Amino acid sequence: MNVPDYSVWFNEKQHSGDHGRKLTGMPRTPRLHLPPTPARPGESPDFSYLQLSPAGAVPRPDVNARARDIGYLSLELVRVLDDAHDAVGPWHPHLEPAELQVGLRHMLLTRIYDDRMQRNQRSGKITFYMRSLGEEAVAVAQCMALRPRDMLFPSYRTQGLHIARGLPLVDMMCQLLSNTRDMCKGRQLPVMYHSAAQRLFSISGNLATQFPQAVGWAMAAAIKGEDDLAAAWIGEGSSAEADFHHALLFAAVYQAPVILNLVNNQWAISTFQGYAGGEQRSFAARGPGYGIAGIRVDGNDFLAVHAVTQWAAERARIGAGPTLIELVTYRAAAHSTSDDPSRYRAKDDYAHWPLGDPIERLKAHLIKHAGWTEERHQALVEELDAQVTASWKEAVTHGTLADGPRLDPDLMFEDVFKVMPPNLERQRAAMHAERSDVRWRK
Amino acid sequence: MAQMNMTQALNSAMDVMLGRDPAVVLMGEDIGYFGGVFRVTDGLQRKYGAHRVLDTPIAEGGIVAAAIGMAVNGLRPVAEIQFADYIYPGFDQITSELARLRYRSAGDFYAPVTIRTPCGGGIRGGQTHSQSPEAIFTHVCGLKVVMPSNPYDAKGLLIAAIEDDDPVIFFEPKRLYNGPFDGDPAKPAAPWSTHPKGEVPEGHYRVPLGKAEIVRPGRDLTIVSYGTMVHVAAAAASAHGLDAEIIDLRSLVPLDTDTICASVRNTGRCVIAHEATRFSGFGAEILSVIQEECFWDLQAPIQRVTGWDTPYPHAFEWEYFPSQARFAAAFRVVMEPA
Numbered sequence: 001m002n003v004p005d006y007s008v009w010f011n012e013k014q015h016s017g018d019h020g021r022k023l024t025g026m027p028r029t030p031r032l033h034l035p036p037t038p039a040r041p042g043e044s045p046d047f048s049y050l051q052l053s054p055a056g057a058v059p060r061p062d063v064n065a066r067a068r069d070i071g072y073l074s075l076e077l078v079r080v081l082d083d084a085h086d087a088v089g090p091w092h093p094h095l096e097p098a099e100l101q102v103g104l105r106h107m108l109l110t111r112i113y114d115d116r117m118q119r120n121q122r123s124g125k126i127t128f129y130m131r132s133l134g135e136e137a138v139a140v141a142q143c144m145a146l147r148p149r150d151m152l153f154p155s156y157r158t159q160g161l162h163i164a165r166g167l168p169l170v171d172m173m174c175q176l177l178s179n180t181r182d183m184c185k186g187r188q189l190p191v192m193y194h195s196a197a198q199r200l201f202s203i204s205g206n207l208a209t210q211f212p213q214a215v216g217w218a219m220a221a222a223i224k225g226e227d228d229l230a231a232a233w234i235g236e237g238s239s240a241e242a243d244f245h246h247a248l249l250f251a252a253v254y255q256a257p258v259i260l261n262l263v264n265n266q267w268a269i270s271t272f273q274g275y276a277g278g279e280q281r282s283f284a285a286r287g288p289g290y291g292i293a294g295i296r297v298d299g300n301d302f303l304a305v306h307a308v309t310q311w312a313a314e315r316a317r318i319g320a321g322p323t324l325i326e327l328v329t330y331r332a333a334a335h336s337t338s339d340d341p342s343r344y345r346a347k348d349d350y351a352h353w354p355l356g357d358p359i360e361r362l363k364a365h366l367i368k369h370a371g372w373t374e375e376r377h378q379a380l381v382e383e384l385d386a387q388v389t390a391s392w393k394e395a396v397t398h399g400t401l402a403d404g405p406r407l408d409p410d411l412m413f414e415d416v417f418k419v420m421p422p423n424l425e426r427q428r429a430a431m432h433a434e435r436s437d438v439r440w441r442k
Numbered sequence: 443m444a445q446m447n448m449t450q451a452l453n454s455a456m457d458v459m460l461g462r463d464p465a466v467v468l469m470g471e472d473i474g475y476f477g478g479v480f481r482v483t484d485g486l487q488r489k490y491g492a493h494r495v496l497d498t499p500i501a502e503g504g505i506v507a508a509a510i511g512m513a514v515n516g517l518r519p520v521a522e523i524q525f526a527d528y529i530y531p532g533f534d535q536i537t538s539e540l541a542r543l544r545y546r547s548a549g550d551f552y553a554p555v556t557i558r559t560p561c562g563g564g565i566r567g568g569q570t571h572s573q574s575p576e577a578i579f580t581h582v583c584g585l586k587v588v589m590p591s592n593p594y595d596a597k598g599l600l601i602a603a604i605e606d607d608d609p610v611i612f613f614e615p616k617r618l619y620n621g622p623f624d625g626d627p628a629k630p631a632a633p634w635s636t637h638p639k640g641e642v643p644e645g646h647y648r649v650p651l652g653k654a655e656i657v658r659p660g661r662d663l664t665i666v667s668y669g670t671m672v673h674v675a676a677a678a679a680s681a682h683g684l685d686a687e688i689i690d691l692r693s694l695v696p697l698d699t700d701t702i703c704a705s706v707r708n709t710g711r712c713v714i715a716h717e718a719t720r721f722s723g724f725g726a727e728i729l730s731v732i733q734e735e736c737f738w739d740l741q742a743p744i745q746r747v748t749g750w751d752t753p754y755p756h757a758f759e760w761e762y763f764p765s766q767a768r769f770a771a772a773f774r775v776v777m778e779p780a
């Protein structure tokens with residue numbers, strides 16, 4: 001690596017007298033800080049940078065505690081499941097076994113769905129896919145801790161929300177296929193689902209935009225005097241965008257009934273979370289910085305995620321203010337089907353992740369405490385597998401990009417505006433002429 | 443000379459400039475260790491160090507703003523915005539600050555920043571990985587706007603952009619990174635090694651900003667284009683047996699009106715092609731210039747071949763893309779006998 005000789009700056013014409021600046025004493029060696037990345041390819045995974053708290057160790061404050069009095073929550077790590085698979089401490093949510101089994105089912109379904117859709121992308125059936133492998137507890141437990149009328153503003157890696165809200169798998173698959181039953185009418189990349197009926201907001205390709213929008217939704221709920229709340233999800237990398245800061249500021253100013261969830265899966269494509277500002281202080285600590293509650297939770301601990309979300313929801317509903325939740329987890333898979341993480345991070349990293357796997361952990365807890373068994377687990381896997389297979393079979397009858405029924409290209413011109421303006425009507429007609437021009441027909 | 447695709451040519455331009463000028467720094471999301479999601483900065487951090495090839499937070503507004511500050515303090519930043527679709531969080535810093543710093547400070551401050559960004563469709567990117575927002579930036583006084591159509595120009599233009607003391611928005615048509623594209627997605631992709639402009643000098647050279655190129659001389663009509671559409675236009679004209687004069691603008695700002703007008707005066711007929719939407723697209727500006735300068739030379743109305751006035755839909759990519767068939771309709775009007 002070449003360290004440039006900065007002394008040439010004094011002589012180069014284009015910089016001489018630049019802005020009237022006199023360059024003296026410029027160091028010859030750069031001293032810009034660059035956040036370290038713990039382990040790159042060829043190195044062993046290293047998670048020693050992670051600040052962990054023992055399970056059960058973090059006190060649970062009253063839901064109407066003032067943000068300024070509970071700053072510790074943003075630096076500790078709320079955990080309920082310990083290494084012996086017991087649920088311990090003040091955050092133990094005491095959920096019924098039946099409800100935990102529902103949680104396990106949603107997480108497993110999310111994982112099986114992801115796995116199958118990834119393979120469908122590989123075999124060319126869909127153009128693109130993004131898995132949430134290792135992060136299933138985040139979306140599933142949080143969704144289950146909220147009410148059906150609460151409005152969710154997902155990111156592209158929280159498909160567990162859609163599954164836990166009961167959006168039919170066939171509907172989700174038809175979106176991936178851009179087929180005749182695609183809720184987006186072919187306009188969006190795969191995984192950008194929405195459902196107005198299920199209160200799942202439309203996902204944008206532009207990062208972070210949903211975060212302040214969720215705050216606005218919550219402000220409207222407060223203006224209208226309704227007790228529904230909004231919840232939004234954002235990646236730690238995306239939290240660098242100004243929109244994240246707008247969200248926190250508006251949430252703080254108006255004390256909006258909103259839960260702002262930052263999913264810290266340690267990576268933003270190839271970039272380690274230090275570059276999003278995670279090196280100096282936790283992401284959750286930005287909450288208290290703005291005057292709102294911030295809380296850091298083990299994102300792979302279903303019980304802890306559920307408990308913390310329920311706490312934040314109660315706060316929001318009684319008017320005690322918004323909460324920023326940092327969910328500490330790990331992006332176990334590639335960023336997307338266009339990505340190859342072996343180029344930028346250590347091999348076998350997920351096997352070394354200190355917070356384990358969310359499904360394995362809940363499963364072990366249920367086996368120990370709720371009569372769950374390996375046999376029942378295996379049967380559930382098979383049932384869900386069959387459900388995904390059957391759904392896919394049905395989804396493709398509505399067409400794929402390659403064959404079967406196709407969306408009408410006229411749809412391209414609809415919904416730009418509520419009423420189609422004349423220039424688009426003309427362009428639609430021009431497209432028809434183009435497509436019927438036999439010389440060019442394929 | 444070496445064989446290079448557009449990615450390698452752009453990489454080579456930055457390599458040359460990092461080597462020649464210690465003030466040049468690169469910055470952007472995933473550009474350092476990883477070498478960029480399109481691999482355009484591959485290997486440059488290893489070669490020049492992590493303080494000259496900076497990974498940045500995902501904050502386009504921050505990237506542009508920091509680049510301005512660095513430039514004011516004597517550096518010459520080349521910022522990558524991962525997709526042109528994601529340039530908008532940096533819009534205020536680009537249009538209100540970067541573009542006008544020289545003007546508002548009467549030349550006492552200026553920011554020689556180059557912003558590189560991949561644009562255009564044809565890669566199944568859907569509505570947020572396919573946009574061509576160049577016209578928006580041409581409307582802002584104080585920005586130079588560039589879009590190459592081949593590796594040779596890409597390298598020479600990027601070097602010229604980095605050396606330029608004014609800010610440059612440098613659009614890279616991502617469909618052309620690996621090879622020319624004639625608009626037919628069913629054909630096997632051709633690599634740049636099959637194209638003369640895939641021959642690229644390894645060292646330093648400039649392709650001047652503000653100078654269009656006549657890609658092919660012709661007498662029947664003039665086609666004015668830039669980026670991916672240069673190749674589609676050439677293929678469409680030849681499929682119609684037209685002797686078209688094809689102009690690749692290369693720079694949108696400054697605009698080489700002399701080359702355009704000289705050609706239209708000869709041919710009397712003109713088609714303008716870009717991938718971006720039609721309404722208030724850059725074609726409208728070109729058309730106005732021709733109307734003002736060459737009205738009495740025209741033998742037929744000028745036609746535009748463009749994307750439709752809708753977002754770029756995932757499922758209808760090829761119905762949206764200005765295909766050779768869309769040229770056919772334009773040719774019919776433009777080639778009417780006078």
Ligand SMILES: Cc1ncc(C[n+]2csc(CCOP(=O)(O)OP(=O)(O)O)c2C)c(N)n1
Nearest residue numbers: 157205206207235236237238267268269528
């Ligand atoms: C405004 C904007 N800038 C850049 C991108 C490109 N991009 C898509 S995902 C991504 C990484 C996001 O990482 P993170 O927020 O940590 O979420 P994760 O993928 O880890 O779930 C980037 C840079 C984008 N989609 N939008």
Ligand SMILES: [Mg+2]
Nearest residue numbers: 235236267268
């Ligand atoms: Mg992340």
